[in-house]
Amino acid sequence: MIRINEMFKKLYKISLVVLLAIFLLYVFNEIHDLASKSYLSEHYISKGVQETGAINLVTSVLYDYRSFDTLGEATVILTASAILAFLVPLRKVAMHGTKFLIIVHQTMIFIVPYLAVLGSYLILFGHLNPGGGFVGGVVLALIPIVMTITYCIEFSEYKFKPNIKTLLEDLGSICFIILGLFGIVTGSNFLASGQSNLGLGNPGELISGGLILCLNIIIGIKVGAGMAKIFNSLIKGE
Amino acid sequence: MELAVWVIILPLLTGFLLGISKLYFNKILFPLVMSSAIIYLYLLILVIQNSNPPKLYSIGNWGLLGINLMVDPFSSMFLLIIAILFISVIVFSMKYIKMNKHKYFIFTYLMIAGIAGMVLTADLFNLYVFLEVSSMSSYALSAFKKTDKGIEGTFKYLIMSTFGSFFILLATILTYYLTGTLNIAEVSLGFQDIPFMIKSMLMCLFVFGYVIKIGLVPMHAWLPDAYEDSPIPYNVFSSGLVMKSAIYALIRVLYIIFGIEFLSESGILNIFVYWGVITFIISHFLAFQQSNLIRLLAYSSIAQIGYIIVGLFVGSEKGLIGGSFHILNHAIMKGALFLVVGIFYYSLKSVKIEDIKEMGYKYPIISFIFVINALAIVGLPPFNGFMSKWLIVEAALESGFVYPAFFILVGTFLSLTYYLKVIIKLYTKTEEKIITKVPLALKIPTIFVGSLCIVFGIVPSLPLSLINNIPKFLLDNSEYVRILLGG
Numbered sequence: 001m002i003r004i005n006e007m008f009k010k011l012y013k014i015s016l017v018v019l020l021a022i023f024l025l026y027v028f029n030e031i032h033d034l035a036s037k038s039y040l041s042e043h044y045i046s047k048g049v050q051e052t053g054a055i056n057l058v059t060s061v062l063y064d065y066r067s068f069d070t071l072g073e074a075t076v077i078l079t080a081s082a083i084l085a086f087l088v089p090l091r092k093v094a095m096h097g098t099k100f101l102i103i104v105h106q107t108m109i110f111i112v113p114y115l116a117v118l119g120s121y122l123i124l125f126g127h128l129n130p131g132g133g134f135v136g137g138v139v140l141a142l143i144p145i146v147m148t149i150t151y152c153i154e155f156s157e158y159k160f161k162p163n164i165k166t167l168l169e170d171l172g173s174i175c176f177i178i179l180g181l182f183g184i185v186t187g188s189n190f191l192a193s194g195q196s197n198l199g200l201g202n203p204g205e206l207i208s209g210g211l212i213l214c215l216n217i218i219i220g221i222k223v224g225a226g227m228a229k230i231f232n233s234l235i236k237g238e
Numbered sequence: 239m240e241l242a243v244w245v246i247i248l249p250l251l252t253g254f255l256l257g258i259s260k261l262y263f264n265k266i267l268f269p270l271v272m273s274s275a276i277i278y279l280y281l282l283i284l285v286i287q288n289s290n291p292p293k294l295y296s297i298g299n300w301g302l303l304g305i306n307l308m309v310d311p312f313s314s315m316f317l318l319i320i321a322i323l324f325i326s327v328i329v330f331s332m333k334y335i336k337m338n339k340h341k342y343f344i345f346t347y348l349m350i351a352g353i354a355g356m357v358l359t360a361d362l363f364n365l366y367v368f369l370e371v372s373s374m375s376s377y378a379l380s381a382f383k384k385t386d387k388g389i390e391g392t393f394k395y396l397i398m399s400t401f402g403s404f405f406i407l408l409a410t411i412l413t414y415y416l417t418g419t420l421n422i423a424e425v426s427l428g429f430q431d432i433p434f435m436i437k438s439m440l441m442c443l444f445v446f447g448y449v450i451k452i453g454l455v456p457m458h459a460w461l462p463d464a465y466e467d468s469p470i471p472y473n474v475f476s477s478g479l480v481m482k483s484a485i486y487a488l489i490r491v492l493y494i495i496f497g498i499e500f501l502s503e504s505g506i507l508n509i510f511v512y513w514g515v516i517t518f519i520i521s522h523f524l525a526f527q528q529s530n531l532i533r534l535l536a537y538s539s540i541a542q543i544g545y546i547i548v549g550l551f552v553g554s555e556k557g558l559i560g561g562s563f564h565i566l567n568h569a570i571m572k573g574a575l576f577l578v579v580g581i582f583y584y585s586l587k588s589v590k591i592e593d594i595k596e597m598g599y600k601y602p603i604i605s606f607i608f609v610i611n612a613l614a615i616v617g618l619p620p621f622n623g624f625m626s627k628w629l630i631v632e633a634a635l636e637s638g639f640v641y642p643a644f645f646i647l648v649g650t651f652l653s654l655t656y657y658l659k660v661i662i663k664l665y666t667k668t669e670e671k672i673i674t675k676v677p678l679a680l681k682i683p684t685i686f687v688g689s690l691c692i693v694f695g696i697v698p699s700l701p702l703s704l705i706n707n708i709p710k711f712l713l714d715n716s717e718y719v720r721i722l723l724g725g
Contacts, residue, residue, distance in 0.1 A: 027412070027439050034436070037418035037428065043303065068297045068305045072355065072367035075250060079348055079374040082257070086341050087381060087389075163261050170257035177247050177254075188299050190243045195299040 052193070053200030053209040054127035062132065063212045063219075067191045070215070071176055074222055078169055081226040084233035085162070100150055108150050115143050123220035127209040133216040137223025144228040148235060157232065165225040172222030179214055239293035241285050242307045245317065246355045248278055253347035260340035268332065271343050275328045282321040289314035290707050292721050294360075301724065302421055308360040308722055311707035315562055316357040316479075316486055318704065319569045322690065323478050324350060326683035330577060331471040333679040334584060342382060342469070349375035349475065353483045360722055362410050362420045362495075365487055369406070373399055373451075376480050379472040380464045388467035395464035398457065402450030409443035413495075416440075423722035426495050426715055437496065438504050444491050445506070451484035453540055454547065455517040462536040470580035473532065477539040477576070478569035485543070485565065489550055493712045494719070502553055510551035511634070515642045518544030522652035531579050531589045534656065535572065538615065541653065542568045545646065549630035552637045555709040560629030562705050567622045567694065571615045574688035578608040581680050585673040591663055598665040600673060604681060605664050607688035612657040614691045617650045622694035 044057055044065065052060040062070055122129075122136030147156040183192035193210035194200055201208030252274040259266050292310035309317075328346070335342045352372025359365050377399070381392035414420055416436070417428030429437060453461045461481075465473055492501060501507050518541040525537035546568065549561025581604055582597055583589050598605040614621030617628075627646065634643040694701055711718045 023439075027436075027443075030433075030436050030439070031412060031416065034416065034432070036415050040303070040419050064298065065300055065304045066363075069364055069367050071250075072352075072364070072371055075348060075351070075371050076367070076374055078254075078257075079345070079371065079378065082341065082344060083374070083378040086338070086378065087384065167258060167261055170254045173254045174251065174258075177251055180247070183298065184240070189296055190247070191298040193298070 049203050052212065053203050054212050055203055056127050056129060056132070058130075059127045059132050059212055059216065060209075063127075063215045064193055064210075067180075067211075067215065070219065071173075071180070071191075074173060074176060074219060077223060077226045078173055081169065081229045081233070084230050085166070088233045088236055104150055108146060111146065112143055115139060115146070119143075119220070119224070123216050124206070124213070126216040126220075127212045128204065128206070133219030134223050136216070137220040138227055140220065140224035141227035141231070145231045148232060153232060153235060160228060162229065162232070165229045168225040169222050169229070172218045172225070175218045176215065176222075179211055179218070182211070239285070239288060239295050239309060241281060241288075242293065242295045242309050242358055243297065244281055245278075245285055245358060246307075246351055248274065248281065249347040249351035249354065253344045253351065256340055256344045256347065260344075267339060267343070271328060271332070274347075275325050279321055279325050282317050285309055286314045286317050286321070286704070289317075289704075292711060292718070294721060294724065302419075302424065305364050306360045306421065306722065307358045308718075309358060310711045310718065310721075311704060312486070312489070312562065312712060313357045315566060315701075315704055315708065316483065317354070318701070319478060319482070319566055320350060320354065322687065323474060323569060323573050326573070326577070326687050327471045327474050330580065330680055330683040331469070333677050334471055334580060335469060338382070342379070345375040345378045345382075346472075346475070348372075349379065349480070353479050356483045357486055360422050362413060362422060362425060362491075364420075365490075366403075366407055366410055369451075369484075369487065370403065372480060372483060373403070376472075376476065380468045380476070382469050382472065383467055385467050391460070391463035391466055391468070394460040398450055398460040402447045405443050405447030405450075409440055409447060412440055412443070421722065422490070422494050423719040426497065426719050429495060429497075434504075437500060441492070441496055441500075441504065441506065445488070448484050448488040448491075452481055452488065452543060452547075454513055454543070455520050455540070458517070458521065458540050461540060462533045465532055465536040466530065470532070470576055470583060473535075474573045474576045477536070477572045481539065481543060482565055482569060485546065485550070489712065494715045497715050498553060498713055507551050507553045511548050511639055511642050514544040514547035514551070515645045516544075517541070517547065518649045519645060519652070522649055522656075526652070526656045528656075529591055531582075531591055531594070531660065532576075534591070534660070535575055535579065538653065538656075539568075539572055541649065542572070542615065545627065545630060545649070548639075548642055548646065549626075549633060552630075552633045552639065554633050554637050555713060556629060556636065557633035558709040558712055559702070559705055560626055560633050562708050563629060563698075563702065564623075564626035566701055566705070567626045567691070568615070570687060570690050570694070571611045571623055574607055574611045574684060574691065575615070577680075577684040577687060578604055578611075581676050581684060584680060585676050586671075591660055594660075595663055595666045595668040596671075599667070601676070604676075604684060607684060608664065609661055611688055611691055612661060614695065616654045616657055620692075620695050622691045622698065625695060625698045 044061055048057045048060045049055060052064040054060040119136045119140035122131035122139055123133055126132035144156045144160045147159060180191040183190055183196045186196035188196040198210045200210050255270060259270060289309045290311055292308055295307040297305045349372050352368045355368030356365055359368060377392055377396050380395055381389050413425055416432060417425050419425060450457045521537045521540040525534050528534040546561050546564050549557050549564055579589060582594055586593055614623040617623045631643045631646050
């Protein structure tokens with residue numbers, strides 16, 4: 001009897017998944033036949049460079065047209081890292097696999113500067129090349145993560161104090177809002193960059209794109225600090 | 239309107255500042271939280287006053303290319319709920335929360351920012367982003383006590399809620415693919431020449447996603463577990479605002495994007511009305527079996543959500559008014575009940591119904607508030623719950639839903655039985671027991687929120703002057719679309 005019950009439960013779960021798959025397949029099949037409209041994306045492609053001053057159109061959408069969403073996403077990352085730092089027990093546990101050869105330890109010394117340069121490049125040239133604050137921030141976060149893995153968590157937290165990471169995260173979010181208020185001060189709306197009297201510069205130069213460059217730097221620092229904090233909190237687990 | 243954006247960024251700023259103050263200036267917690275809450279209250283009142291006719295605010299001055307915020311009567315009613323609950327709960331939790339005060343207030347402020355964003359935004363993806371902001375902080379607060387039970391409940395909540403978010407995001411992506419825009423007004427216009435079949439499928443995805451977040455009956459199981467071992471001031475927000483903001487989003491999406499004609503054509507209105515009836519009947523029976531006061535109130539919340547769903551989906555002007563009024567009333571009544579239970583927990587360290595014996599003599603005023611609000615939530619005159627329930631029954635009868643209207647009366651009777659059970663225990667004498675003295679800072683917010691239910695019951699025109707404008711912009715979406723498109 002129990003076995004039949006178990007079988008029935010399994011069948012029930014499988015049939016639920018299969019039903020969902022059939023439904024989604026049907027939806028996608030039906031929608032695929034319709035012509036999709038894209039006036040918004042066409043506007044972004046044709047007018048994006050002159051309206052925002054950023055050559056990388058993804059950044060121009062992320063940090064200018066829809067920068068309010070980015071504020072929300074940054075808040076989600078901040079909340080996630082705050083939850084992890086809060087919920088994970090404070091006990092420190094020895095990590096597995098910390099016995100590396102000296103070769104690995106020495107190589108790290110050479111890798112870290114490259115990571116720093118790559119991360120800052122991705123952040124600073126986010127509006128010109130593929131990249132941007134989120135990507136660059138994650139690359140920067142690799143530095144403390146790599147330190148945690150190769151040396152130990154104490155060393156990584158000695159070099160980058162948890163308090164400093166939290167401070168950077170919160171300061172980054174505050175600066176995002178303050179930069180947004182700059183738009184209100186200059187007589188336009190919240191988070192306005194091209195519409196306020198801020199010069200957009202020549203597209204293609206490093207100092208161009210109005211607020212986009214500043215927002216990239218802030219988001220880069222914030223995301224980097226947040227990711228490092230999340231990794232260190234998770235690895236502390238029991 | 240300039241102030242609309244401040245409604246979102248002021249709590250965000252306060253949350254981030256609290257994060258810094260935790261590290262370096264531990265002392266400024268109280269002045270920072272209180273001054274921010276008072277400024278926020280003032281701000282909300284200003285925004286609510288200017289909400290009719292609806293005002294538009296374009297973030298970054300991009301117009302239809304970017305994100306717009308819009309304050310209309312329906313969203314300003316939610317701002318009113320925030321205004322009433324927020325200041326009271328902040329004062330209450332100042333004394334109530336003993337451990338990790340900073341973290342608690344950070345999460346609370348971020349949650350309020352997320353809910354304010356959901357309520358104000360007129361953009362589908364922005365709605366999803368703020369939904370995530372409020373849900374993330376809500377998970378954190380639900381697991382705040384770090385007990386095993388609390389973490390287990392939060393895990394259920396997390397899994398179910400993420401499942402719902404997945405469907406909402408999928409529906410948003412497909413909507414963007416089909417219409418090429420995310421602005422609610424333009425989506426609504428673009429949907430006019432989309433085949434009926436595809437529209438219904440998109441609606442299924444939206445409905446399924448939001449219904450999990452709301453907690454209608456087959457998907458309600460996470461809710462009492464998540465409530466059971468979380469801080470009680472959070473429960474006030476959770477039942478008053480987090481669930482309600484999902485209802486807001488569902489109503490906004492269905493009524494504005496799909497339009498009332500499509501809703502009645504596809505039969506979703508009938509489905510929702512009967513779904514609401516099933517929800518409140520089943521959860522009333524479940525509530526009757528509980529021995530834990532918080533679980534009882536949680537099941538009662540699900541039941542009240544059933545009434546609200548019946549009212550909002552009857553599809554007439556009166557139904558929308560009744561449903562919206564019941565959202566406001568339920569937030570107040572359930573808020574007051576949870577605050578009273580919070581006081582009992584503070585002094586007794588227990589929330590079992592058995593243990594609250596004789597509290598009626600120890601705390602006469604607080605217990606009186608409990609009785610009033612319990613009777614109001616049951617739906618007895620002259621309290622506010624009676625007004626809104628009566629409006630819902632009347633609207634259901636006018637639209638030809640005779641059986642739902644009858645079952646609402648049956649549900650009222652059912653809820654009376656289990657609330658009476660609690661009230662009788664409250665005034666039962668028992669042997670002496672040790673109780674902790676409750677500070678005045680816990681009592682004043684409770685009395686304030688609790689007495690509102692008499693005020694709104696005797697003078698219902700006070701909130702109804704705001705609520706009466708709601709159907710104008712929901713039932714006929716052309717007006718809302720016209721204002722949002724900037725004409």
